[in-house]
Every structure is written in structure tokens, then in C-alpha cells.
Amino acid sequence: DVKVTQSSRYLVKRTGEKVFLECVQDMDHENMFWYRQDPGLGLRLIYFSYDVKMKEKGDIPEGYSVSREKKERFSLILESASTNQTSMYLCASSSLGSLLNTEAFFGQGTRLTVV
Amino acid sequence: DAKTTQPPSMDCAEGRAANLPCNHSTISGNEYVYWYRQIHSQGPQYIIHGLKNNETNEMASLIITEDRKSSTLILPHATLRDTAVYYCIVMLSRDKLVFGAGTILRVKS
Numbered sequence: 401d402v403k404v405t406q407s408s409r410y411l412v413k414r415t416g417e418k419v420f421l422e423c424v425q426d427m428d429h430e431n432m433f434w435y436r437q438d439p440g441l442g443l444r445l446i447y448f449s450y451d452v453k454m455k456e457k458g459d460i461p462e463g464y465s466v467s468r469e470k471k472e473r474f475s476l477i478l479e480s481a482s483t484n485q486t487s488m489y490l491c492a493s494s495s496l497g498s499l500l501n502t503e504a505f506f507g508q509g510t511r512l513t514v515v
Numbered sequence: 516d517a518k519t520t521q522p523p524s525m526d527c528a529e530g531r532a533a534n535l536p537c538n539h540s541t542i543s544g545n546e547y548v549y550w551y552r553q554i555h556s557q558g559p560q561y562i563i564h565g566l567k568n569n570e571t572n573e574m575a576s577l578i579i580t581e582d583r584k585s586s587t588l589i590l591p592h593a594t595l596r597d598t599a600v601y602y603c604i605v606m607l608s609r610d611k612l613v614f615g616a617g618t619i620l621r622v623k624s
Contacts, residue, residue, distance in 0.1 A: 404558075433611075433612065435614075442614055442615065442616050442617065443559070443602075443614035444614075445611065445612070445613065448611060458611075459613075490558050490559070492558070492559075492612070503549070503561035503564065504551075504559075504561065504612055505561070506558030506559045506560070507558050508557060508558050509556075509557070509558050
């Protein structure tokens with residue numbers, strides 16, 4: 401069974417804390433993604449990575465950073481958590497493939513509450 | 516911005532076919548049409564994808580018009596468990612998935 405695993409299902413952090421959201425995939429995928437999902441705003445791409453140590457900004461990177469030191473792991477970092485970062489965070493991975501036609505697999509999500 | 520347009524919601528009777536439309540009039544020749552769905556409190560799940568030809572798998576069928584400007588996802592015998600948000604996505608480049616608002620499908624008994 402293919403699997404994308406997010407380290408926590410629920411997380412509560414205080415304003416100003418540094419927060420790490422971890423994502424691990426066991427499919428040897430090159431691509432990994434972080435999204436956030438909010439009511440009325442849908443799924444929005446924060447950052448993505450095509451390879452180890454590579455990262456690219458998505459649509460809403462402000463307030464976030466990422467780390468990809470190993471192929472299977474992609475971490476999302478909130479340097480100083482704020483209440484407007486309370487959201488559901490979803491990680492995904494996919495293979496580069498040869499024809500840009502491979503599906504993405506998603507984790508179950510981390511519901512982060514910043515108080 | 517998402518390159519697709521979908522109706523915000525649809526209802527379907529249990530056991531009947533659910534036909535979900537999607538417009539993608541600006542699709543380019545090498546872009547694929549993907550469909551995902553998201554059941555409440557879960558991550559999105561891949562359903563099917565296609566380029567030009569119609570496609571079928573164990574979950575659904577995908578019908579793409581000849582000019583590729585629109586497509587329809589068909590769930591042949593909808594069940595209550597198919598109630599979800601369905602996303603039609605056109606692949607932009609190098610597998611970067613951009614989600615639109617999707618269609619909320621409600622399957623009713």
C-alpha cells in the first residue's frame with residue numbers, strides 16, 4: 401500500500417512558537433507538496449519540491465519555509481506561528497514520470513490550531 | 516488561478532449515474548485532465564486522468580470532448596460513500612496540482 405504519512409493528525413501550538421510539520425512518503429517519489437485547506441478558500445499550494453534540497457514557492461509561501469534533506473521527507477516550518485495559520489495542512493507526493501501523467505497521493509492531513 | 520470551471524454543487528440519487536461536468540477551454544495540447552475527490556476529513560484521492568481519449572477504471576469513466584475544452588466524470592452507480600468534493604484539474608507543469616473550488620456531490624437515498 402502506498403503511503404504518505406503526516407506526523408500528527410491534530411496539533412495545538414501557541415502564537416510565536418516554531419512549528420514543524422513532518423511528511424514522509426514510502427514510494428520513492430521525486431515530488432512533494434504542502435497545501436493548506438481553509439473553508440471557502442479550498443486547497444492552496446504553499447511550497448513544493450522536485451528533488452532533495454530543492455524547493456519552490458507555491459501560491460501562499462509567506463510565513464512558511466520548507467526543508468527536504470532526504471527524498472522521502474518534506475518538512476513544513478512555521479517560523480513564528482500566528483493565529484491566521486490555523487488550518488488543515490495536507491502533504492502530497494507524486495512521481496515525476498516520463499509524461500507528466502502520474503497521480504499524487506495525499507496524507508490524511510494535520511489540523512493545526514494556533515492559540 | 517485554476518484553469519477549470521465546475522458547478523458548485525450537484526445532487527444525485529443513490530444507484531444512479533452521477534455526471535460531473537468540467538470546462539477547461541484554455542487547455543493546451545500537452546496538458547492532462549485529472550480528477551480527484553475529497554471525502555470529508557480526508558486527504559484528496561486520485562480518481563482518473565486522461566489526455567484525449569475517454570478513459571475508464573474501476574472507480575469512474577472520463578469523457579473528454581473532441582476539442583478537449585470540456586470533460587465529464589461519470590460515476591456509474593453512485594453510492595452514499597461517493598458524497599464528496601470532486602476536483603477537476605488541468606496539469607500546469609511538472610506535476611504542480613492547482614485545485615479549484617470543485618463540485619460538492621451529494622448522493623441521496
